[in-house]
Amino acid sequence: MIPPGPRLPAAAQTAWFMADPVGFFESCHRRYGPVFTARYVGFPPEVYVATGELAEQVYRTDLGGGRAGEARRDFLEPLVGAHSVLTLDGDPWWAHRKLLTPPLRARQVAGYHDEITEIAAERIAAWPLGRPFTLRERMQDITLEVILRLIFGIRDAARLTRLRRLLPGLLHAGSAMTVAMAPPGLRSVLGRVPFAPYRRFLRLKADVDAILYDEIARRRAAPGGTDVLGRLLETELGDEEIRDELITMLLAGHETTATGLAWAFERLLRLPAVLERLPDDEEYLDAVVREVLRVRPVVYEAPRLLDAPLRLGEHEVPAGWYAGPSIPLVHHDPAVWDEPQEFRPERFLGGQQHTRSWMPFGGGRRFCVGAQLALLEMRVIIREVLRRLDLSVTDPAPEARRLKNVTLAPARRTRVVARARVRARAA
Ligand code: HEM
Structure with missing residues (x-):
């Protein structure tokens, strides 16, 4: 039996989803149970599951039949190219994944701790005091800098300045509907139309690529370095493949981590009892980060495009459809999470892991190859902000969740006021 779902026309489901993704998921869940079908304009039907156990059954298709890469390829290929772990499947995906994993393991990224601390401290020192500003952009500045210095390994000041200016524009242009949704067959034509957004995107991409290829050539001539680029240059990957994976890590790791941090402050500034225990208890800080990603998962789904039918209990999902967890629903499954709406870092203390039903990555x-780096960045940056500043919110009402590309972001971009700490927290 095909999983049930709203009978509304696909256009209405798409509009509802875009206006209020979590509300849409919750309503479908209430009405149709833990496995339901949504229909969006221009895409194959998508089956969502609402429990960790069902999600595991979908993830098992990674061993054959589920093509996570193809599910993303059409939107992402203009930006990340043809050699990206995000969009490859099968053997070519595995060949890249094997090479990308070692430099991003927990033990490796732990070596970035001090530099992330420095980057955060540098940036925080420039935040405005005593007047409202939005934290999300500030977090994007910090996570972009982490990627530029620790992943791309760029040290040259002029180059850093140029990339700081170009990359946000490239990401913005590359994820705009006009580029991501441009039919693949029409892309080469659109690239020649004067003033077309697609052409502007290509121009930006060419500027960024010129710098990256030059950097790759420079580093090949002088090997070494502890950054991720240095490690990738020791592998058999060619220049184009390395360029594609650098942009992949930028795309997958920049806005996501910044949004996770924006949510962390959106929540913490409304939870004085939790804030009180931060930032110096390391174990508690780690639990806070995990709880933030549970109650406000940044990415709302992790779909697979099925090339074989998938049985989920009494349901069968046909080949050619998408299947994947609705991450907000899995994270609020009351069978696993006691009072799921409550923010309780204690859930993650004392070795309690709930691994099966915690899937922000x-x-x-x-599974997200950058998870360990993201968790480290979140811990370090939260700690550095709280050590230096007293933040408060301008409006005590919680911020709504807004769809932003493939992420759910705070609607007011985490609006805060900062004041210098009267009594510095212990270093
Ligand atoms: C809080 C921050 C982050 C979140 C919430 C996040 C979330 C995710 C999710 C949900 C996926 C899809 C996994 C799946 O399909 O099962 C993913 C994949 C991926 N992420 Fe992350 N991510 C974050 C940070 C990062 C960082 C910092 C990097 C890189 C340095 C990164 C690189 C990637 C890559 C390359 C993939 C594709 C993996 C593959 O298909 O083999 N992510 N991430």
């Missing part, structure tokens, strides 16, 4: 073999 997806799962299966396609």
